[in-house]
Amino acid sequence: MGASRTDWFDAEQLRAAVNMRTVVDHVREALVGLHGGDFEIPLRFAPGAGNFLVMPVRHIASETLVVKSLSANFTGRKPALSGTITWEEWHTERHVGTDAAEATAMRTGAVSGVAADLLAAPDADSLTVVGAGGQAPDQIRAVLAVRDISSVTVAALRRESAQACIARVADEFPHVRFTASDDPRAAVAGADIICCATPAKEPLFTLDDLKPGAQVNLIGSYRPEMREMSGADVARTALFVDDVEAVTAEAGEIIEAVEAGELEPGDLRTLGSALAAGDVAHDPDRVTVFKSVGVAVQDWALMRALVDATTTGTDS
Template sequence: MLGGVKVLSARDVRRAVPMRTAVRAVREAFRELADGSFVLPPRQVFGDGKVLVMSAYHAPTGTAVVKTIGIALDQVPAIRATVVWTGNGTQLVAEGSSITTLRTGAVVGVATDLLAAADAERLTVIGTGAQAPDQVRAVVAARPIADVVLAGRSAERAERLAQELRAEFPEVRFTAGTEVDAAVADAQIICCATSSATPLFSVDALPEHVHVNAIGAFRPTMRELPRDLLADATTVLVDQREAAMEESGEIIDAVTSGTLTTTALVELGEALTTPPTPSGRTVFKSVGVGCQDWAIAAALEHSLHRVAG
């Protein structure tokens, strides 16, 4: 407690909001986003993407969240953030990196539940940084995953992450490696969580039926997905069209080249109201929007209020 303000650590966040709770909260937030319940100012970007500020106001409850993020891709951790949630007579200040990875995992859980095969058992995660564990947790919460391949530039780091996740999910088989094409060849679900400026694989390396989540590229100069995948996909889902066209290198490139039209993009909130019928290859591209942070912070506040009551 600091001057009447509750200050919460990453451990506090994790204890209060497990992944399944986060997925439910984020799903409901996107439904409300589609209904017009949120005011979402554009993300502010400073220093060529080194500092970001995101905010969201939830009109029905009069509550709001503001997140500041510092990004240094050459450091570990690469993301440092703080989330401030205000409303209902309460103000919370929470460690924001944990909220960022949790809400990013949660939105992938929502999208995966919409688009991946119901019996999907094989997951490949490309990238072994801070976002990777919550990508695994979210997909495991959404589908009966039995096998996970972790692919990264460092075999040692990939194996270290595999060991950590084996302890958390003893029923799942984890394999670590560095060969991306081999890692995606038999996948039913793929999660891309890197800062790559060039596509991670070719469309020819993918199975004919696969769902791909891409959350790592958040600048116009970054691209994890090949252009041909966006042209080939039966559904291209985004968290928000406006945000994708401002920040997603893959979407901007595909639209600019004429490979994709903005009308072909399906917003997540729309898909929750009218679920698509997935087939072949499907894609979810997320750059993150403020209602996700609000959803996790609101769930955190609700959990603390319940405990206090």
């Protein structure tokens, strides 16, 4: 019996192999595939009240399996996310693994990029990111991959945290004006695109703080007790989600709105269905929200990009 082949890519090697534009494209395709029934995907297993997460997904046509396992600790551990993602192929003995924290940041940024590309104003040029942790830099990278952004504000409870986040990405975008803020409500006012990447349990701002036509990505909260906007506010927007079953089980904003009778689960529209239909146009008079708790097809998309790039030797 021959030995199986395992290829491991650390965080730096992952970044070198695939760029954000590539991951955005792969995540877009995977979301359309999810809508079309191309994946077998159970709800994630979250033991320890969400302290650990296990997320498997099988792509049916290619007979490939991706499994992510990680621990999530937002009480001061850095990085807050730690774990591994593995890629398995039924038809070969190859196994591919990479750092789950880095991969999660990249694919979570990418899904915000997909949402912004579809839902934000074509001429959007200002971005506010609320939250300055490990997810924030890739929110910036992804939005700037799909829109010609001239100004970025990073808002955090501590201005020093926002400044540290900016320092991680500013050299990549010398044409962009970066601003640090410690006032999320003020920071979102007037922004064309807002990305929230926090473990907040109370709303960060209200709908009235946003300008008409703003596009908001809520990607930080992933447990019923978490929320970055109120359920009542989210229900008043043009709302899209990554997966109906996942958000109605895990997203505090959605659960709150459904329990209050302000949303019906059957009325929720997935980003994948909107992408497949191609019938969504930016509404300059209405705020649009994309709510994501993260679904495993995003991990599969990131790993697909990595496998393609390292098999062919190019960033595909």
